Amino acid sequence: MIGPSLDTARQLLADLPPAPAAWCSGLRKRYRKQIAVDGVSFTVGRGEVVGLLGPNGAGKTTVIKMLLGLVRPDAGEVLLLGRPSGDPRSRARVGYLPELFRYQPWLTAAEVLALHVRLAGVVVPEQERRECLATVGLADRARDRVGGFSKGMQQRLGLAVALVARPDLVILDEPTSALDPVGRADVRDLLLVLKERQVAVLLNSHLIGEVERVCDRVVILDKGRVSASGTLAELLGQREVRLRLDGVSAAAEARLAAAGQLTRSGDAFTVALPAEQDTAMVPDLVADLVGLGVRVHAVEPGRISLEQRLLDILRADTNADTNGDRS
């Protein structure tokens, strides 16, 4: 059988959807007796913002370093932008802010950016480099030496370094650990701009509120394994209604319990709605409660926070380990 011509094969490849921004499968890493990463697989789609969450020592930084080819995995595979992570063509399209960063103290901020642009092998005009420093709030420090920068200013410079070569994928390891509240809000805005520009982001952060606000998907690591992953809607699926009520009779309490799993703390009632139920039933519930003589002070439909979900998942992991040890 004669295969397709080279041109046809090229066309077939060109018509395929682009490879994910990052893909890893079965990553493992052990440091002496310590298993740091134990079979981790996930994908960051093009233009997707993915949060990597987990407690201290879960293996987040080790996974990031394996993605970038900075740590050699004991097992598993990595593709960045469709190419092996060590391939300079993919690395040049990836921006990285390490968890621990130090830039050449004798260089100015502008010189650090110019150096990184040259290392990436791309041409970025000086005006655009200046704009990049302005984006991270360092416009008026471009000519100052990095040695005199505060930790937060160095972290801002690190962000500029990660962004300056117009990457398709940005990997940020704790980008806000040294930043003040304004700096953290700036980074949040910056992430939203990247999302608009369809730049994929992998974000490792302990600031869960930040992750919840900007990420499309979350991967939760615990003890080197993926404990849970999915979109925020998938992970936080369960909706709830919080109410502040008084005059709650037994009949009213039964009506609340009929709507979903009920918890009570003083005058605060929380109804966790069944998976198939959404908050469209709230007006009927309130009308029925009023009909039963209840005084309704507040009604707040919502869903559990990512922080609460993360704690639930990590506690469930710990309980499973404890029970496993006993058996």
Ligand SMILES: Nc1ncnc2c1ncn2[C@@H]1O[C@H](COP(=O)(O)OP(=O)(O)OP(=O)(O)O)[C@@H](O)[C@H]1O
């Ligand atoms: N170079 C190393 N040598 C020995 N052990 C290491 C090394 N790097 C990481 N580890 C171990 O691997 C495990 C995972 O570490 P890692 O830094 O990946 O976790 P993390 O999730 O990024 O933690 P944190 O949130 O505290 O930054 C830890 O037990 C750590 O002690």
